[in-house]
Amino acid sequence: MTSIGSMRGEAAVSQRTTKSVYEAIVRGIQTGRWLPGGKLPSVREMGELMQVNRLTALKAYRQLAEEGLVEAKYKSGYYVHKHDSKAGVSPQEEQWDYPARSLYVNRSRLSDIHRQQVDFQMSEALIDPNLLPNAYLSNYVKQVFDLYPRVLSTYSTVLGDAELREELAGFFMAQHGISVRPDELLITTGSQQAIDLVSRALAKPGDKALIERPTYSPAIDAFQQQGITLLPVAITPEGYDLDEVERLMKAERPRLFYMNPTFQNPTGYTVPAEQRKRLVELAERYQCLLVEDDVYHDIYFGSPPPPPLFFYDTEGYVLYIRSFSKYVAPGLRISVLAARPALMDAIAPVKALSDNGTPLLNQKIFQHYFFSKRLQEHVAKLRTALELRKAVMENQLSHTGWEWASPDGGLNLWVRLPDDIPVEELLRRALSQSIAFVPGSICDPLGGMNDRIRLSYSYLNETNLAEGIRRLIAIAEEIRAEH
Amino acid sequence: MTSIGSMRGEAAVSQRTTKSVYEAIVRGIQTGRWLPGGKLPSVREMGELMQVNRLTALKAYRQLAEEGLVEAKYKSGYYVHKHDSKAGVSPQEEQWDYPARSLYVNRSRLSDIHRQQVDFQMSEALIDPNLLPNAYLSNYVKQVFDLYPRVLSTYSTVLGDAELREELAGFFMAQHGISVRPDELLITTGSQQAIDLVSRALAKPGDKALIERPTYSPAIDAFQQQGITLLPVAITPEGYDLDEVERLMKAERPRLFYMNPTFQNPTGYTVPAEQRKRLVELAERYQCLLVEDDVYHDIYFGSPPPPPLFFYDTEGYVLYIRSFSKYVAPGLRISVLAARPALMDAIAPVKALSDNGTPLLNQKIFQHYFFSKRLQEHVAKLRTALELRKAVMENQLSHTGWEWASPDGGLNLWVRLPDDIPVEELLRRALSQSIAFVPGSICDPLGGMNDRIRLSYSYLNETNLAEGIRRLIAIAEEIRAEH
The missing domain is CATH 3.40.640.10 (Type I PLP-dependent aspartate aminotransferase-like (Major domain))
Structure with a gap:
């Protein structure tokens, strides 16, 4: 549990960081942040944005240029390749390519994750229905109809x-x-x-x-x-x-x-x-x-x-x-x-x-x-229950070398993984084992933060939370062992 | 009850029609259909759009030009005056002039009418709560909670x-x-x-x-x-x-x-x-x-x-x-x-x-x-009740000289008023006497149709409907007598 601000040092400027810059640019193009034919930030600007040195940013641009995603123009800088967005799109598909479609990359990525029925749901910041006053509320609803018969x-x-x-x-x-x-x-x-x-x-x-x-x-x-x-x-x-x-x-x-x-x-x-x-x-x-x-x-x-x-x-x-x-x-x-x-x-x-x-x-x-008075009582109990669940999650994570700043409220932990555990790989395997979490890149307007994940402790009960985290750690260890 | 398509003949091309064209253009400018500095339809096009002769359209343009709302450009046509939209706007107000604001003219006009608490509500196409199965539905809701305790x-x-x-x-x-x-x-x-x-x-x-x-x-x-x-x-x-x-x-x-x-x-x-x-x-x-x-x-x-x-x-x-x-x-x-x-x-x-x-x-x-089966029974009864209300409204209107095509369904009559009853004047006085209806211009994408009104027969019971229409006719007669 350290402050996250200071974590990215010189040593981190590695091949992996080039990949982050590369991915941030791809994502920016996908999300329409940079349009076909439009100018991209300069190498210097991109370095500052992503907090990497210029050489790293330059490497990412060169790789993108090689792959034909961006174009380098002499003395002018880098531009999004013009025909890229239509590549491989048949006329029929193009006809249906409505403006909104491509703009919901984060949302649809998130939906894809939420849509999966998993046993260990740590991706949605949703409160466990067992912690909510369902029966009490159902009775309350009947009173609403008595009070407002025409509601x-x-x-x-x-x-x-x-x-x-x-x-x-x-x-x-x-x-x-x-x-x-x-x-x-x-x-x-x-x-x-x-x-x-x-x-x-x-x-x-x-x-x-x-x-x-x-x-x-x-x-x-x-x-x-x-x-x-x-x-x-x-x-x-x-x-x-x-x-x-x-x-x-x-x-x-x-x-x-x-x-x-x-x-x-x-x-x-x-x-x-x-x-x-x-x-x-x-x-x-x-x-x-x-x-x-x-x-x-x-x-x-x-x-x-x-x-x-x-x-x-x-x-x-x-x-x-x-x-x-x-x-x-x-x-x-x-x-x-x-x-x-x-x-x-x-x-x-x-x-x-x-x-x-x-x-x-x-x-x-x-x-x-x-x-109603009842609400205040409920929220007080809910706080205690959620704090306990947070403690269970943190306890499980405490010996992993994963890093986070312990929050004083809310429903989530924001965790930095060690460099040798690629998030996308972890997510893929976790989902296949019925465990869901949110990859950090979805939460980054620049599409970077590829070493972070969001874990919600609000949905699972303590037993399942401990088990879910144990399994997630096991998958991470498995990945580490393979590489 | 005649077909409406044939009603606008040569005789109608009067000062009043010039006013319709004038108002349609003003409305088009207000709603952002034509932007400041933008070119307006030609006199000929406007004549066709509004189904009036060119001279009538020209008169409207000239009047607008005199008032400084549009500008005539030699050999080019008419343009929306550039500084019009900001006239009288202080810098502070301008700062808050967000894009969406001015684009909801119809909606906000309608809201203004609906917002008024009136005794004779014929403006909202809303079904009388007395015709809806409120008590039955309230009981139903309780079953929903039994079926889905976590809903x-x-x-x-x-x-x-x-x-x-x-x-x-x-x-x-x-x-x-x-x-x-x-x-x-x-x-x-x-x-x-x-x-x-x-x-x-x-x-x-x-x-x-x-x-x-x-x-x-x-x-x-x-x-x-x-x-x-x-x-x-x-x-x-x-x-x-x-x-x-x-x-x-x-x-x-x-x-x-x-x-x-x-x-x-x-x-x-x-x-x-x-x-x-x-x-x-x-x-x-x-x-x-x-x-x-x-x-x-x-x-x-x-x-x-x-x-x-x-x-x-x-x-x-x-x-x-x-x-x-x-x-x-x-x-x-x-x-x-x-x-x-x-x-x-x-x-x-x-x-x-x-x-x-x-x-x-x-x-x-x-x-x-x-x-549920109950719904089909309800809808069958509702049809009968609404048809009866429509008949009450039509019966009251039958000796007025107001014109409409009797609908085979729905909740509204679309009525053409005689030329000597200005709709806006009728609406103003009606609202002051607790009667509401929708002026036709709100329903026209061109902002014309200044001689039409929409009367909803779905909300008032038969007694109030008859009384509301009687009073509305009386107001119309009053206006006619004054002019």
């Missing part, structure tokens, strides 16, 4: 049920001292939808956005799908390098910064309170919106996390996404997006077009459970 | 619950003899979401799409929001002019044709069976997807409507949107989109990004009610 024959308004938004406004005041009006709250169908709405409403193709590296991978797709250029900001156990954030805001004038600063997915890191305040100041100075995705706020193991960035915001630069249903009743899919009126005016119409409002039934069930 | 702690897959899709595939075979596999079905949160997904997945900015004139107004916004140019196709009680459709497909190569061919919203017209077959052939010939929105299929008053276009499709050119929850439990928000694999491959990832899948609970409630 099934009524549409919600676009912003969401007025009663629920009023109660949530009260909750934000009570929990965080944040003053927010009900009409500054929008109920969304899960936080995924909130991210999608923000990307559609607040940025246009060609805009730039800062994003954590690594990050929640579907967010990468959501922003890229809008034609937004992503500029990565490294997140470490200490938070961000704020000088770098300021430099980027000043030089690149990004429209927004998508962040997950509390028990971050996938790393579990938390941006400290003093950085939060300064980030809000920077956002105001450079007119960069902060999209704060706060899905794990209540899943802390020690003391509660620092207040959301939204707490420090006075000028309306923070959009705050909070999800609750995840750890109560994920099937309900209820999240809330808080935004000041000028922004809400832009977002609400996109919500209207998307689905005309989240189903009322789900909002009413959520409301009545969420504001 | 609240489970996510749906992106495509939707496998069991539900299997049953729906069986339903399509049983009802229409359509063979569709469960993996060719996607469950969406209402048909609004299906339209939004299609517009995002299957067309890109600059693409063209055919759309009925008039049409379901949020569809106009959904496609325009994607930067798609809309080409209107008139719908009449006889269907479309197929020669015109073919001419447009051939000349303009539209990516898709969004249509609502059965008891169309807002007109209630139904495209006849023989046209359906030919439309599918045209779609194949010109590789134009047909997006068939079939929300009112089961709400027929005489014999069932012709089979969906989807029934005739063998080559995968039809995407079929079917909504059921509307007339069972609108609060559930369950629709289904059927598309062949090549198209589904493009749509499913957009659904994943949008919300990761429609909530499972809603799907399970819907499934268990929808496939």
Whole structure:
């Protein structure tokens, strides 16, 4: 369990690193970050981006050029080969090659992994249904129908049920001292939808956005799908390098910064309170919106996390996404997006077009459970159960030489594997033995981080978690023995 | 009750028609159809589009030029004035002028109308909750929890619950003899979401799409929001002019044709069976997807409507949107989109990004009610009740001189008002007297049709419906008397 920031030293600049750069470029081309015929970053820039020396970056470019994926132009640099994207595509297939298709590389990769029925599910950051109050909630639902006999024959308004938004406004005041009006709250169908709405409403193709590296991978797709250029900001156990954030805001004038600063997915890191305040100041100075995705706020193991960035915001630069249903009743899919009126005016119409409002039934069930005493008891128990599962996973991993920073909350460990265990090989074999995890490259907007994996400890019970990790380690040892 | 196609004759080319052209252009500029600095259609083209003579179109352009909204360029034509969109916008406001904002004109106009609490609600095509099986359904929901105790702690897959899709595939075979596999079905949160997904997945900015004139107004916004140019196709009680459709497909190569061919919203017209077959052939010939929105299929008053276009499709050119929850439990928000694999491959990832899948609970409630005998009984009763309400509305309107073609199904009358009753004035006064309806211009992709209104007969009971229409007629008489 060491700080990850310092791990990549000179010794790591090896053939393996050339491969990382190579893969990052391929991925960037696949995801549409760099378009056919477009100019690639210079060798120097790529070296800086990937934190490798220039020679390593150059080697990767040369290899790509040899394979015909990129073209070197004399005195100009490297370009994406123009006919590459159509290679091997028949006219019939080309006809169906719709714009969105190729832009969901991360998401579809992730779906492919999640889709597999495995015994040891450590890829989805989903809470074990056994830890949720299913029976209690089912009874509650019956009360909802008694209270609102017409809940099934009524549409919600676009912003969401007025009663629920009023109660949530009260909750934000009570929990965080944040003053927010009900009409500054929008109920969304899960936080995924909130991210999608923000990307559609607040940025246009060609805009730039800062994003954590690594990050929640579907967010990468959501922003890229809008034609937004992503500029990565490294997140470490200490938070961000704020000088770098300021430099980027000043030089690149990004429209927004998508962040997950509390028990971050996938790393579990938390941006400290003093950085939060300064980030809000920077956002105001450079007119960069902060999209704060706060899905794990209540899943802390020690003391509660620092207040959301939204707490420090006075000028309306923070959009705050909070999800609750995840750890109560994920099937309900209820999240809330808080935004000041000028922004809400832009977002609400996109919500209207998307689905005309989240189903009322789900909002009413959520409301009545969420504001019950029972919920607080449940969440307290859930924290204890998850902390225990984390300890089980960490205990199993403790003698492997795998490295991670132990998180104070959330559902995941972000683990660095030793150089001699290739992640893709590990994943392939693990899946064939009914074990699933997320390869780190999916979480990297640059498509690198090929030595990291995300392990979720929230779904399996303690026995299966220990067994799953034991088996995963055995596979890794097997690979090591073979090479 | 006359055919509407023949109503606009020479006599109508009056000052009022100039105003229609004027308003259509203003609306086109507001909605982003024509961008600042962009060239407007020629006087001749505009005359053809609006079915007025050139002099009338010219008058409208001259008036707009006088007011500084458009610019005449010598020997070149008319252009949208460049600084118009920013006029009066302070730098602060401009900063917040996000791309999506101005593109939802129809939708937000409609929302403004729907938002008003009125006693005589004839603007929303929503079924009276008293006609829905609320109590029965509430009991049903309890069974769902007994059957699926973990329904609240489970996510749906992106495509939707496998069991539900299997049953729906069986339903399509049983009802229409359509063979569709469960993996060719996607469950969406209402048909609004299906339209939004299609517009995002299957067309890109600059693409063209055919759309009925008039049409379901949020569809106009959904496609325009994607930067798609809309080409209107008139719908009449006889269907479309197929020669015109073919001419447009051939000349303009539209990516898709969004249509609502059965008891169309807002007109209630139904495209006849023989046209359906030919439309599918045209779609194949010109590789134009047909997006068939079939929300009112089961709400027929005489014999069932012709089979969906989807029934005739063998080559995968039809995407079929079917909504059921509307007339069972609108609060559930369950629709289904059927598309062949090549198209589904493009749509499913957009659904994943949008919300990761429609909530499972809603799907399970819907499934268990929808496939019960009880549903068929309910729908049969509902048809009778709605037909009666339609008759009440038509009876009240029968001596007004207002004109409409009596629909064989659906929830709306599409009414032409006499020239001396300005719709906007009627709406303003109606709303102030707690009566709501939809002005026709909202349903027109060209923003014209200023003499039409849509009256929904589905929400009010017979007494209130008769009273609402009586009062509306009284307001119209009042206006006429004043002018």
